[in-house]
Amino acid sequence: MKSEELNTSVFPTWCPGCGDYGIWAALKKALSKLDTPIENVVIVYGIGCSGNMASFVKVYGVHGLHGRAIPVAEGIKLANKKLKVIVVGGDGDLLGEGVAHLVAASRSNPDITVILHNNQIYGLTTGQSSPISLKGSKSKTYPMGTPDEPLNPVQLALTLGASQVMRGFAGDIEHLTTLISDAINHEGFSLVEVLQPCVTFNKINTYAWFRERIKKLEQPERSRLEALKKGVWTNQQIMIGEFFRESKPVLGYSYGVLERKNLLELKRKREMNKLFESFR
Amino acid sequence: MPWGDKTINWKIAGAAGLGIKSTGEVMAKALSRSGLYINGYTEYPSLIRGGHNTYQVLASEKQVSNPRWNLDILVALNEEGVVLHEDEIDERTKIVVDESVKIEGNRGRLIQVPLLEKAKELGNPIVQNVIALGVSAALIGVEISIFEELIEEEFGKKKELLEINKKALRVGWELAGEERQVELRKRADKPRMVMSGSEAVAMGAMAAGMQLYCAYPMTPATPVMHFLAKYQDKYDLVVRQTEDEIAAVNMAIGASFAGVKAMTGTSGGGFALMQEGISLAGMLELPLVVMLAMRPGPATGLPTWSSQTDLRFAIHAGHGEFAKIVLAPGDPVEAYELSYKAFELAQKYQTVVILLTDKLLAESHYSVELLEEKPVVEVSNVTDKPKKPEEEMFHRYQPSANGVSERTLPGLVNGYYVANSDEHGPEGLVDESAEMREVMVRRRLLKLKSIESDMALPVIYGSKETKLSLVGFGSVKGVALEVIKEFNDVNYIHFNHVWPMPSKAREVLEGRKLVFLENNMTGQLEGLVREYLGLGGISNIRKDDGRPFYVDEVVNLVKRII
Ligand SMILES: Cc1ncc(C[n+]2csc(CCOP(=O)(O)OP(=O)(O)O)c2C)c(N)n1
Ligand code: SF4
Numbered sequence: 120m121k122s123e124e125l126n127t128s129v130f131p132t133w134c135p136g137c138g139d140y141g142i143w144a145a146l147k148k149a150l151s152k153l154d155t156p157i158e159n160v161v162i163v164y165g166i167g168c169s170g171n172m173a174s175f176v177k178v179y180g181v182h183g184l185h186g187r188a189i190p191v192a193e194g195i196k197l198a199n200k201k202l203k204v205i206v207v208g209g210d211g212d213l214l215g216e217g218v219a220h221l222v223a224a225s226r227s228n229p230d231i232t233v234i235l236h237n238n239q240i241y242g243l244t245t246g247q248s249s250p251i252s253l254k255g256s257k258s259k260t261y262p263m264g265t266p267d268e269p270l271n272p273v274q275l276a277l278t279l280g281a282s283q284v285m286r287g288f289a290g291d292i293e294h295l296t297t298l299i300s301d302a303i304n305h306e307g308f309s310l311v312e313v314l315q316p317c318v319t320f321n322k323i324n325t326y327a328w329f330r331e332r333i334k335k336l337e338q339p340e341r342s343r344l345e346a347l348k349k350g351v352w353t354n355q356q357i358m359i360g361e362f363f364r365e366s367k368p369v370l371g372y373s374y375g376v377l378e379r380k381n382l383l384e385l386k387r388k389r390e391m392n393k394l395f396e397s398f399r
Numbered sequence: 400m401p402w403g404d405k406t407i408n409w410k411i412a413g414a415a416g417l418g419i420k421s422t423g424e425v426m427a428k429a430l431s432r433s434g435l436y437i438n439g440y441t442e443y444p445s446l447i448r449g450g451h452n453t454y455q456v457l458a459s460e461k462q463v464s465n466p467r468w469n470l471d472i473l474v475a476l477n478e479e480g481v482v483l484h485e486d487e488i489d490e491r492t493k494i495v496v497d498e499s500v501k502i503e504g505n506r507g508r509l510i511q512v513p514l515l516e517k518a519k520e521l522g523n524p525i526v527q528n529v530i531a532l533g534v535s536a537a538l539i540g541v542e543i544s545i546f547e548e549l550i551e552e553e554f555g556k557k558k559e560l561l562e563i564n565k566k567a568l569r570v571g572w573e574l575a576g577e578e579r580q581v582e583l584r585k586r587a588d589k590p591r592m593v594m595s596g597s598e599a600v601a602m603g604a605m606a607a608g609m610q611l612y613c614a615y616p617m618t619p620a621t622p623v624m625h626f627l628a629k630y631q632d633k634y635d636l637v638v639r640q641t642e643d644e645i646a647a648v649n650m651a652i653g654a655s656f657a658g659v660k661a662m663t664g665t666s667g668g669g670f671a672l673m674q675e676g677i678s679l680a681g682m683l684e685l686p687l688v689v690m691l692a693m694r695p696g697p698a699t700g701l702p703t704w705s706s707q708t709d710l711r712f713a714i715h716a717g718h719g720e721f722a723k724i725v726l727a728p729g730d731p732v733e734a735y736e737l738s739y740k741a742f743e744l745a746q747k748y749q750t751v752v753i754l755l756t757d758k759l760l761a762e763s764h765y766s767v768e769l770l771e772e773k774p775v776v777e778v779s780n781v782t783d784k785p786k787k788p789e790e791e792m793f794h795r796y797q798p799s800a801n802g803v804s805e806r807t808l809p810g811l812v813n814g815y816y817v818a819n820s821d822e823h824g825p826e827g828l829v830d831e832s833a834e835m836r837e838v839m840v841r842r843r844l845l846k847l848k849s850i851e852s853d854m855a856l857p858v859i860y861g862s863k864e865t866k867l868s869l870v871g872f873g874s875v876k877g878v879a880l881e882v883i884k885e886f887n888d889v890n891y892i893h894f895n896h897v898w899p900m901p902s903k904a905r906e907v908l909e910g911r912k913l914v915f916l917e918n919n920m921t922g923q924l925e926g927l928v929r930e931y932l933g934l935g936g937i938s939n940i941r942k943d944d945g946r947p948f949y950v951d952e953v954v955n956l957v958k959r960i961i
């Protein structure tokens with residue numbers, strides 16, 4: 120399938136030049152070369168400029184709530200393990216409103232892929248600070264500078280035991296495509312943080328700013344600790360690529376039922392009478 | 400108490416950790432096996448009282464459905480066990496208490512026995528509760544083999560424990576001495592089930608074929624999760640304890656989108672957190688069953704006590720206007736039936752069904768005739784006919800005569816659509832036009848009309864023609880049925896399908912003198928009846944102190960109103 124065939128009739132409403140176009144293109148490319156049939160792909164979107172992608176990709180989709188895409192995705196995957204489930208959300212979405220779910224999923228390892236659009240700002244609500252905004256950076260809500268230390272999603276996920284952690288750049292579609300398709304194919308929880316310029320509200324972290332600082336990792340690190348070190352942001356250098364990968368049991372395998380069968384296909388009548396008898 | 404008296408009201412009380420609840424449950428089952436109807440009620444608060452627990456069993460030859468106040472037998476495992484229940488004791492009450500406990504100037508008949516000493520002799524102080532069971536068995540006059548059998552079922556192959564407990568039972572029986580009943584109640588010929596509301600809800604969901612239950616623990620909703628977790632492997636379902644209630648409701652919605660029958664359950668605070676998700680299910684039009692087990696609020700309130708204060712909350716759950724359904728069972732049989740029906744309605748109308756219970760129903764035990772198995776509820780309104788050639792994507796939100804449209808499940812070739820929380824067109828793609836909004840909002844609300852025809856009318860218990868009718872919903876059914884036994888001319892009208900309120904319910908209530916009986920202070924049902932049926936009551940009886948209504952209390956109030 121060609122990636123254009125995944126377009127809907129709704130043309131993206133993003134600002135011209137927005138990094139979301141690059142992520143959109145990379146995601147469609149990754150999907151178009153996937154082995155899995157496209158009808159077995161579900162994308163769950165959060166709310167934000169990033170989440171608006173829901174109306175631009177012709178696959179099964181759920182455009183859920185701000186911050187709540189991950190549990191929806193987990194529910195879909197528990198229900199039908201044949202599906203490939205992908206989450207698309209912003210930094211406000213996944214690290215502000217929904218950070219508990221990102222933390223929980225990193226720990227429990229559901230077989231889903233989370234694509235985190237990191238523009239260091241709230242786009243859709245017109246430019247407030249996000250949990251990734253650099254300390255001191257000015258925004259509509261903090262005209263004198265954001266007071267909080269920024270989160271680092273790569274490091275956060277690594278310390279929580281996420282089984283695959285990556286960072287890509289919306290301005291390098293080819294590289295990002297590889298990361299996303301690797302993430303979708305990885306069995307377990309994958310986080311792909313994507314550096315995404317917001318051309319309207321973030322005048323500092325521009326394409327050029329990123330290009331000066333980005334360096335590619337050759338291969339994943341051997342240990343989480345090494346990966347953590349590589350994940351750091353400095354004003355001189357930001358690494359992109361795959362930081363770490365580990366193969367471990369996927370959420371659901373601890374359930375006897377799910378190991379044996381697909382939840383969706385369980386339609387067997389329940390023999391209740393024996394159970395009733397035990398209540399005497 | 401010779402059995403001519405017909406009822407026995409037994410209570411065991413003591414510090415947390417002494418096995419009060421499990422001992423009480425054994426008593427409830429034993430009395431049931433001896434052919435009596437039972438009602439088992441537990442209180443396990445309260446930090447102020449230092450973790451004082453009780454379990455109370457009311458047993459009778461006729462159906463009993465609510466705890467009574469005055470005790471026939473009180474087994475107190477410590478001094479507090481007597482002091483805190485002084486009000487429930489009269490001169491007929493037999494009080495079984497350890498001989499070491501000093502009790503002064505109370506009205507009951509003390510039976511002091513060496514519970515603790517004998518337990519220690521047997522090698523385990525904890526078995527004092529079983530010794531107390533033995534004493535109780537003798538006082539009530541129930542065949543001891545019934546208790547032995549229950550203990551065997553409980554301890555099974557753990558030989559040593561089994562032996563100690565059996566001995567403890569015998570020791571207790573002996574200790575009763577002259578107080579022992581001569582007239583023995585033997586085994587019943589017809590078995591009944593002893594069941595809590597929570598177990599009934601869980602089994603209704605299992606019978607419906609629920610595949611996923613996701614929840615975050617909160618009293619008094621948690622027993623449902625415990626029960627399902629215990630049986631999940633055997634009955635092919637999955638229980639997931641999520642990071643919070645927000646995750647629980649969203650996860651259930653995700654599973655439902657993929658075609659699985661999913662449910663979540665919580666109490667007030669957790670339900671508050673779920674509001675946005677409930678609204679999401681309304682917008683995505685996906686089947687979702689939510690159990691809301693009420694307890695007194697606001698905020699954390701009285702965590703382990705009961706109330707009916709969230710009826711309005713349930714009805715108004717979620718922001719925006721959309722069709723939702725609220726069912727409020729009054730006893731375990733209704734809990735089983737309505738838990739099952741919740742799945743049917745959720746599938747039929749692709750929306751949220753809230754099952755409203757409370758602590759009293761959830762954690763009390765009742766006598767139930769053997770339940771009936773049911774066929775698994777089908778995942779309905781699902782098509783395998785994908786989009787038409789001229790369509791861009793599948794028209795999942797296609798307007799229809801009753802507001803319900805067919806959906807596809809992921810995996811179907813060319814069945815793609817977006818379940819979109821933004822306002823959307825038929826394929827789920829975003830559409831903010833005034834025209835589309837109008838079409839969609841009307842479509843979603845259209846369902847209410849058809850749902851109404853599935854809402855059963857309130858049922859009248861007792862005689863049809865009366866001076867006065869009590870009206871209630873949910874678990875007040877229990878006390879109401881007891882109260883009307885005391886009058887010739889009072890009946891009870893029971894709502895268990897509370898939302899949307901069926902307009903025909905007016906015909907049931909019209910022309911009667913209504914007295915609303917509710918475990919809340921603002922008369923939430925009364926208000927709904929006034930608002931939607933245009934009928935008022937002549938009076939009301941309200942209570943929200945965390946305790947259930949007691950029969951005598953309501954009887955006295957009704958007498959005053961008559
Ligand atoms: C519960 C809730 N709170 C707030 C909002 C408003 N809101 C919509 S998008 C958004 C932030 C979006 O920022 P981000 O997630 O970083 O995505 P971006 O728009 O930058 O892609 C907020 C606060 C909402 N929709 N729901
Ligand atoms: S506001 Fe920023 S993130 Fe949103 S579309 Fe415009 S450029 Fe992109």
